Amino acid sequence: MQTITSLFVNRSQRDMFNVLAVLLLLQIAAAVALVVPWDFRAPEREPVRLLTAMQDATVRELQIEDMQGNVIHLIREDDGEWRFNDFDGYPASNILSDQLIEDMVELDDARPVTQTAGSHDRLRVGEENFERRLTVTLDTGEDVVAYVGTAPLPRATHVRAADQQAVYISTDLKHREVSTQITRWLDTVYYSEGQNDIREFNLTNPNGTFSFKRGEDDQWMMEGLAEGEVFNPNNLISLVTTVSTISLTRPLGKQELPEYGMLNPQAVATFRVQDDDEDEMVSIVIGANTERANRVVVKSTESEWFVEANRFTVDRLIERTRDEFLVKQPAPAPAAEPVQEEVPAPVEEPETTPTESE
Incomplete structure (x- = not known):
């Protein structure tokens, strides 16, 4: 038991x-x-698109806003090209703009989260409390608005159509795809040229004017060397690298404004570009500092637009001195002091004392 x-x-x-x-x-x-996969857990019914007005219409404008007052406003031209509404129509990325429109069209109600307005602020999809507000203007003149909120999953967001109370989970719109950073929506390369195609280079900055040419052996030579001076090409090559690719932080526009400092630039780099198809002179002008820290105005003769760039990327053009293009010569040794011969001191003979017999 x-x-x-x-x-x-x-x-x-x-x-x-x-x-x-x-x-x-x-x-x-x-x-x-x-x-x-989510698709296996989705309801058996066919999902309904959230932004039905976009299904058979053409988008003409796109706006992305955040709560900090940043706005991206893009215009779609008749030829399908996207441009900024600001900055005198600076070109925008066609690929990213078209992709965002496609993703908005694909939004559906397959994954509901809530059907009431009480959770809008918490999920950041409210009219006055949102992560992003997307507004598209159709060719019919109608505006379609959607809100993108918090991210419940790494690759998903809460979304809501402005004309509905319901909130859904979407994997079509990620936060990085609705960024309000200008550089997200354009090609940040403002000017680009192959370094080997630059055959002559002239630089004018507060320290003077310096000119260089490539010889028949493809090696750089400095003009105006004085007797005994030896050219150091390394610091020139770094300048050629600088002007061969200029990146922007934001476009400014086509109109030259007095505050751009073009009449009294900090530096001007002018260089000859030669290849099989072209032989031309190009200038990169470094203007005034902008109101943003460590930013300067830049203008290329190859572009209609003035742009803003990081100052550290063009500092070399502004600060390079003539001595930095030369091989440092060893300092001359100090002259030796003459050696004085030592004169021996005279030998004094001892005094003799007379004896009593004397």
């Missing part, structure tokens, strides 16, 4: 086993829920 103690122990073991079994089943269910 089992004792009361043994019965209690066996029952406790069975209870613990049952608890562990339940926990194991819950873990398996959670793992399956994470692994199985």
Whole structure:
């Protein structure tokens, strides 16, 4: 006969086993829920598009806003090219703009989160509290508005059509795809040229004017060397690298403004570009500092637009001195002081004392 103690122990073991079994089943269910694709868990009904007005219309304008007052406003031309509404129509990225429009068209109601307005602020999809507000203007003249909110998953966001209360989860719109950073929506390379195609280079800055040419052996030579001076090409090559690719931080526009400092630039680099198809002179003008820290105005003769660039990328053009293009000569050794010969001191003869006999 089992004792009361043994019965209690066996029952406790069975209870613990049952608890562990339940926990194991819950873990398996959670793992399956994470692994199985969303499409397998979606409702059987066909999802309904959220922004139905966009389905058969052409988008003419796109605006992206955040709560900090940043706005990206893009215009779609008749030829399908995208441009900024600001900056005198600076070219925008066609690929990224078209992709965002396609993603907005694909938004649907397959994954509902809430049907009431009470959660809008918490999910950041409210009219006055949002992560992003997207507004597209159609060729019909209608504006379609959608809100992008918080991210419940690494590659998903909460979304809401402005004319609906319901909020849904979407994997079509990620935060980086609705950025309000200007550089997200354009090619940041303002000017680019192959370094080997630059055959002559002239630089004018506060330290003077310096001119260089490539010889027949493709090696750089400095003009105006004085007797005994030796050219150091390394610091020139770094300048050629600088002007061969100029990146912008934002476009400014086509109109030259007095504050751009073009009448009194900090530096002007003019160089000859030669290849199989062209032989032309190009100038890169470094104007005034802008109101933003460590930014300067830049203008290339190859572009209609003035742009802003990071100052550190063009500092070499502004600060390079003539001595930096020369091989440093060793300082002359100080002249040796003449050696004076030591004159021996005269030897004094000892005095003799006379004796009594004398």
